[in-house]
Amino acid sequence: MKISQKLFLAFIGLTSIVLIATLSLARWSFDQGFVNYIHSLEEERLHTLSNSFSSLYGQSGQSWDNVSVQQLNTLLRVFSADPLKLVTNGDRKLPPRPLFVDAIKGVDSGPEERVRRGPPPHLRDARKAGPPRRLGPPTSIYNPAGERLAGDAFDDIDGSISMPVLYNDEVVATLYSNPIFEVNSISAKAFAKQQLWTSIWIGLLCLSLAIIISWLLARVLLMPVREVVKGISHLSKGNYSERFNLDRQDELGLLMNDIDHLAVTLENTRSAKNRWFADISHELRTPLSILCGEIDAIKAGIRPFNQQQLTSLEQEVMRIKHLVDDLYQLSLSDVGGLKYQFESLNITQCINETLLSLEDKISEKDIAVSFTADEPIFITGDAMRLRQLLANVILNSVAYTDSPGRLSIDLITEKERLLIVFNDTKPSVDASECELLFDPLHRQDSSRVRRNNGAGLGLTISRNIVEAHDGLISARPSNLGGLCIEIVLPLQKES
Structure with missing residues (x-):
């Protein structure tokens, strides 16, 4: 029915x-x-x-x-x-x-x-x-x-x-x-009978009127429902461009707005999926093309097969391996497959250890890092994943900052949360594109382009790690001329 x-x-x-x-x-x-x-x-x-x-x-x-x-x-x-x-x-x-x-x-x-x-x-x-x-x-x-x-x-x-x-x-x-x-x-019985029949005829007349009004109301009330069914049918067929043009302020209007938002999300997801496949193909095609070219040159005798050529081949293979590892880590974080072991840890010590492990890469790029926080600040989190998060953000600043450059790391405590602020020097990013930095394989047309062998997945993985710790991560132009990345984590609750 x-x-x-x-x-x-x-x-x-x-x-x-x-x-x-x-x-x-x-x-x-x-x-x-x-x-x-x-x-x-x-x-x-x-x-x-x-x-x-x-x-x-x-x-x-x-x-x-x-x-x-x-x-x-x-x-x-x-x-x-x-x-x-x-x-x-x-x-x-x-x-x-x-x-x-x-x-x-x-x-x-x-x-x-x-x-x-x-x-x-x-x-x-x-x-x-x-x-x-x-x-x-x-x-x-x-x-x-x-x-x-x-x-x-x-x-x-x-x-x-x-x-x-x-x-x-x-x-x-x-x-x-x-x-x-x-x-x-x-006479009384006749009067009572007359009133009874009058009531019956009035009831039949009212029932007939109710039938007509009910039929009209059913058609009017179900008209937007039919529009919703039609819109969902378009979505099920993959047509995400259809939108509702009815301006309603009731529950059906809210449902239509949600369906429109769902259509936009699905359309963006499909576009992101297509872009994702294209970006992955491009990332894999570049080192594979280099490998195939160098192997063909060695086979043709154009280049001798020596230690230098072997090192070049190894670099391209490691680039492919790094990309595959990043994709694997991203897929695990998206589906919640990354394992976390939460414990009380000193975030100040964790940052110092991460900076010490990346000292060679930071010095090689001639980046001056300023971090002078000595007071211990305790949070609840996974030490290995937080070091991965810090390393991704620091390496992102090192990779996209002109030499010589500067990186400033500040810790700010506000009530029950901790702010970790990373500020670097030029080049910067437009404010409209800051949020896109956390999308997988995002490419920019500005001067802050990828300058190493990374695949652009570090910040995406970092966002998943932050969200797993009930935190937030955002980006905006820095007052130092570069990019500012702000991470918000909850402080450890006092027992």
């Missing part, structure tokens, strides 16, 4: 889960809110009933003994209609106000006359027609002593909705009604 398909399915799956959860919670919230709305209507109905019973209580001489059970039941049944509908009597709406109040008509005939006269005509008509079918919840009225005056009996009165009947701020009775947990009316 492609990434675009996985990304598309991930978007759709996430959207579906969120949509289902949202619609389910919305449906649950609607059901709970609808029931709460019914409960509020029920409380309003009980409040209307409370006012009616309060008026009836006042009209009956402030005693429930003067009110018949039939009157109470009739009043309960009239106000027990479906709470979702208006309470009606035929086509006429019943007034939401207390019943049996003569003051509404502006008449006050006294409590005896009101009791004798009985309920209003619409209640008498309702009594003659028989008790209406109750659509609302069961309702009962209890006196303050907890005795049921009228209405339905309750098994659990504590779990019911209650409403006090107040007369002159005194509780004269309490109305109880069963709470509604599920609406069973036809």
Whole structure:
């Protein structure tokens, strides 16, 4: 399965889960809110009933003994209609106000006359027609002593909705009604079903919109990924000149920049490899051509085979041997094959011993060396490899410094590191080419060219030795007019 398909399915799956959860919670919230709305209507109905019973209580001489059970039941049944509908009597709406109040008509005939006269005509008509079918919840009225005056009996009165009947701020009775947990009316079910289908259609519409957006997002988000795949395909085919032209600041942009850097590195590596082979061929061709020429001259009798010719042949063979040894050392250092035995050593003594072993070559080139450090400085390293490092750097200065010349060696300690600075006299190297001195077989076009039989691998091997000691080596133009090589090594940690 492609990434675009996985990304598309991930978007759709996430959207579906969120949509289902949202619609389910919305449906649950609607059901709970609808029931709460019914409960509020029920409380309003009980409040209307409370006012009616309060008026009836006042009209009956402030005693429930003067009110018949039939009157109470009739009043309960009239106000027990479906709470979702208006309470009606035929086509006429019943007034939401207390019943049996003569003051509404502006008449006050006294409590005896009101009791004798009985309920209003619409209640008498309702009594003659028989008790209406109750659509609302069961309702009962209890006196303050907890005795049921009228209405339905309750098994659990504590779990019911209650409403006090107040007369002159005194509780004269309490109305109880069963709470509604599920609406069973036809209109309520139709409304709930309509809301359910509306939610379903909204969900399908949102899902369709999510599918379209997910498809577009998958294409847009994977566009740079396709560019990355295309770029890597070019690299795998050896085409290192392709570059990304997209300016992005996100993670894909960083990846593209890294791939561009990798392409540049691979291209430089390929160029270096080709140059490496050409340089090695050139280094080997020169002494081999000389050997072949001298051997042909001896065979043809042009030159006599004597000690002088033998010495000349030996020099060319030693030059080839020196080049092969350097290549072998370089290959070992590149792959980490050089063995190191780290120990505590005095770098000052190590430099003095190296200078003493190279005294003849330094004197032969008429190079004055100044190194006057007598204080011992201890580092952790391999003594043999460090002497090889020092010898390579010193011989490089001796080989490329005009006679008479001068070489200065200074030791500088800074916190936890040691700086070994080599400064020589003319000729110098351009600052732009200083770092290239550590490349294998690097050739310069300036006056500081190779003047001995070396192959130009000494500084390359030196850099590998320094890096093996967790150090740094760099080159720059010297203030003496020549080249400055600086080596940074960590000092020995005090135990």
